[in-house]
Amino acid sequence: MKLKEFAKQLGLSPTTVSRALSGYPEVSEKTRQRVAEEAVRLGYRPNINAVRLVTGRAGAIGVVMGRSGEFQFSEYMSGMAERLDSEDIDILVSPLAEQDGKNENQLYSRLATSGRVDAVIIHSPMPNDERIALLHRLGMPFLVHGRSETQVPHAWLDIDNEGAIRRATSHLIDLGHRRIAMINGRAGLTFSLHRDKGYREALAQRGIQFDPRLVAHGHFTDELGFRFARSFLEQSPRPTAFVAGSMMTALGIYRAVRSRGLVVGRDISVIAHDDVFPYLTADNMVPSLSTTRSSLRAAGARSADLVLQLLSGRPATEIHELWPVELILRESTGPVPQPAA
Amino acid sequence: MKLKEFAKQLGLSPTTVSRALSGYPEVSEKTRQRVAEEAVRLGYRPNINAVRLVTGRAGAIGVVMGRSGEFQFSEYMSGMAERLDSEDIDILVSPLAEQDGKNENQLYSRLATSGRVDAVIIHSPMPNDERIALLHRLGMPFLVHGRSETQVPHAWLDIDNEGAIRRATSHLIDLGHRRIAMINGRAGLTFSLHRDKGYREALAQRGIQFDPRLVAHGHFTDELGFRFARSFLEQSPRPTAFVAGSMMTALGIYRAVRSRGLVVGRDISVIAHDDVFPYLTADNMVPSLSTTRSSLRAAGARSADLVLQLLSGRPATEIHELWPVELILRESTGPVPQPAA
DNA sequence: TGCTCCATCCAAATCGTTTTAAATTTTCAC
DNA sequence: GTGAAAATTTAAAACGATTTGGATGGAGCA
Numbered sequence A, B: 001m002k003l004k005e006f007a008k009q010l011g012l013s014p015t016t017v018s019r020a021l022s023g024y025p026e027v028s029e030k031t032r033q034r035v036a037e038e039a040v041r042l043g044y045r046p047n048i049n050a051v052r053l054v055t056g057r058a059g060a061i062g063v064v065m066g067r068s069g070e071f072q073f074s075e076y077m078s079g080m081a082e083r084l085d086s087e088d089i090d091i092l093v094s095p096l097a098e099q100d101g102k103n104e105n106q107l108y109s110r111l112a113t114s115g116r117v118d119a120v121i122i123h124s125p126m127p128n129d130e131r132i133a134l135l136h137r138l139g140m141p142f143l144v145h146g147r148s149e150t151q152v153p154h155a156w157l158d159i160d161n162e163g164a165i166r167r168a169t170s171h172l173i174d175l176g177h178r179r180i181a182m183i184n185g186r187a188g189l190t191f192s193l194h195r196d197k198g199y200r201e202a203l204a205q206r207g208i209q210f211d212p213r214l215v216a217h218g219h220f221t222d223e224l225g226f227r228f229a230r231s232f233l234e235q236s237p238r239p240t241a242f243v244a245g246s247m248m249t250a251l252g253i254y255r256a257v258r259s260r261g262l263v264v265g266r267d268i269s270v271i272a273h274d275d276v277f278p279y280l281t282a283d284n285m286v287p288s289l290s291t292t293r294s295s296l297r298a299a300g301a302r303s304a305d306l307v308l309q310l311l312s313g314r315p316a317t318e319i320h321e322l323w324p325v326e327l328i329l330r331e332s333t334g335p336v337p338q339p340a341a
Numbered sequence C: 001t002g003c004t005c006c007a008t009c010c011a012a013a014t015c016g017t018t019t020t021a022a023a024t025t026t027t028c029a030c
Numbered sequence D: 001g002t003g004a005a006a007a008t009t010t011a012a013a014a015c016g017a018t019t020t021g022g023a024t025g026g027a028g029c030a
Helices: A003-010 A014-022 A029-042 A048-055 A073-084 A101-113 A130-138 A161-174 A190-205 A222-233 A247-259 A296-311 B003-010 B014-022 B029-042 B048-055 B073-084 B101-113 B130-138 B161-174 B190-205 B222-233 B247-259 B296-311
Strands: A060-065 A090-095 A119-123 A142-145 A155-159 A180-184 A215-217 A241-244 A269-274 A290-293 A320-323 A326-328 B060-065 B090-095 B119-123 B142-145 B155-159 B180-184 B215-217 B241-244 B269-274 B290-293 B320-323 B326-328
Touching: A003 A014, A003 A029, A014 A029, A048 B048, A060 A073, A060 A101, A060 B073, A073 A090, A073 A296, A073 B060, A073 B073, A073 B090, A090 A101, A090 B073, A090 B090, A101 A119, A101 A130, A119 A130, A119 A296, A130 A142, A142 A296, A155 A161, A155 A296, A161 A180, A161 A190, A161 A241, A161 A269, A161 A290, A161 A326, A180 A190, A180 A222, A190 A215, A215 A222, A222 A241, A222 A247, A241 A247, A247 A269, A247 B247, A296 A320, B003 B014, B003 B029, B014 B029, B060 B073, B060 B101, B073 B090, B073 B296, B090 B101, B101 B119, B101 B130, B119 B130, B119 B296, B130 B142, B142 B296, B155 B161, B155 B296, B161 B180, B161 B190, B161 B241, B161 B269, B161 B290, B161 B326, B180 B190, B180 B222, B190 B215, B215 B222, B222 B241, B222 B247, B241 B247, B247 B269, B296 B320
Parallel strands: A060 A090, A060 A119, A119 A142, A142 A155, A155 A320, A180 A215, A180 A241, A241 A269, A269 A290, B060 B090, B060 B119, B119 B142, B142 B155, B155 B320, B180 B215, B180 B241, B241 B269, B269 B290
Antiparallel strands: A290 A326, B290 B326
16 A cells, blocks of 8 residues: 555645644644544555665664674564553664684774664773764764763763762671672773772772782673682682672682582672672572662663654763663672681 | 675676675676675675665564573673674564563564564573464574474474483482482473473382472572572481582582582582583582583574574474583592481 | 677666655644 | 635656667678
8 A cells, every 4th residue: 555545545735634644733623633644544654765765764773683692682673662662662782703802993994884773782882982083084873882981072871880889888887797709801991990099099098909810801792700709719818709790700719609608698799799690699699699780771762862862962971861771789698708717 | 885886896797796706606706706805805795774675674683681690691692703704684672671471472572573684583482481472473594592382383493301301310320329409490481391201200210209398490500509509408407419500500509509518529419500601610519510501602502503404495494403412420429328327 | 881689788676664854634723 | 706825636757777679780601
């Protein structure tokens, strides 16, 4: 069913019908109503590609999906979908086929110049991220999920990683812990740096010497969590508490602690960051896990919203949003154990 | 830069240029070469939306992304991307915003009738899957990743879940195990049923009584693996071996086994299915994990390929592909321990 | 040279919308 | 009842490609 045919059935011109459906003010409310109803009844829907051609809009937002598996895209994208549901906008994903950094730039480049998307979302940025410079240069609107320190102006949405980890660490210090290990995300990423900073600040505030042997960086996996925790626990004196970058990492830490015959929450305290997944909840862990919490899903929804604002003309330099992070105490944190008398 | 302008610069007509770029035979090789080179040099790229309008093709494949997190979309999609890289085809994801089943049908419906995609891929099908009937009715080409028992003709790519689990279970029986627990995927999904079948067949072949108390169904998470394993291990006599549906589940099982003071590979044998993720490898687990292995990434690549075949006219009824699954023995499987003398 | 036949190349129609600029109808004060 | 202003509606021109049906020019042959 084409517009022309549909309009004829209604006894109107294509123009009026098009306007009615797009909600323009030039068409009377009565007509608008009628057109809307008939469209549903007769099943008329504008050909999306014709619309795209004539308006010059792609009607899609691009997301490049890394392979590391550390970032839970499904959760974030569900959030985006929630917001985009009412709009007529798609999510286009470009999975990174290879790890190669140059390929990645090429991928962004192609995405930006292909006309397939109206905007792009960048994840896991670095302080000086090439992608930001690239997209800016190409004039493609984009939102950074996270932050960067580049001079290039960019819209961003980030959570307060620094504050979250500072508070978590401070809390552990309050509980009497002095040797606090930190298993952070991949080195070089902005959020890892922010977390490092929060950690060090908390230590510094209380006059505790920073010990680089207590900090590790890497992917957010159970496996790495286990390995790092395992090796930290072999130190003497060993750490009495862990700050972890993710729920996966925490699982690995739990495993490592148990494998040493120790008990989480009594011998070893653990706080991890929780992105809130439906299938892995801090409350259900044994013992339940103290967390710094911020919903990735909510971030996805808000990201979509901000991108829409960006597309409707709000300047990127105005779009900066920093979300506070909750600290939720559960069973995995407790006072530092007294050394065997 | 538009086609018209580009053609003028070359001193050719738009027709010839278009044909040259699309590789039609009516244009001489020399001209084709020249056009291709100049296109790169001058940066001419056909407007994708104009192409879409005039050809009627959307140039995209739709994937509906569930929220369960059990299915590793990034890995599968990377595979797809690998194959689609050379084609000019996008991947459109529609994350499921809610869990509601009716909403899901609506989502597929909208996707199919919106003209945004040329084909759809269905994941985690059930034996009698509504989505298959729906897409068939709507005349939207689709590939099922997995299988269904519906009469509706459909193209599919699946791995031999039944055979894989049958072999895994048989192997455990060969090692002397008699009480073998099975932690399977969500109840009702075809692949879970196939795995159940393989498990029961293996038992039946050796005259071992099937015990429903040794089988559990659920999402592929560490957490559920832990819980199920934990409760199985409380039985008396307890199982001496586990067959698990995923690597995550296996992690949970390892945890549960350790928490009972038992040792994987000696007291308890474990075999799990491995979809081959870059960040969680069976070899790196401690002890290394015996697996039934099939690369999800490869499945993604092949899926894309099959969809392209479907789109170029190959009948869906011809596209049925069943992949064998490797059984790889590592340290987590061993002979059944002798009962304490 | 004249003719046919290929290999190339081209003009114009088409895809299904949105939108500009203009025409028509309605409303309302006098 | 008239005329101007306001409210509706419309015809036709984009948008930027692909593709149909012809046109053109040169090679091959007598």
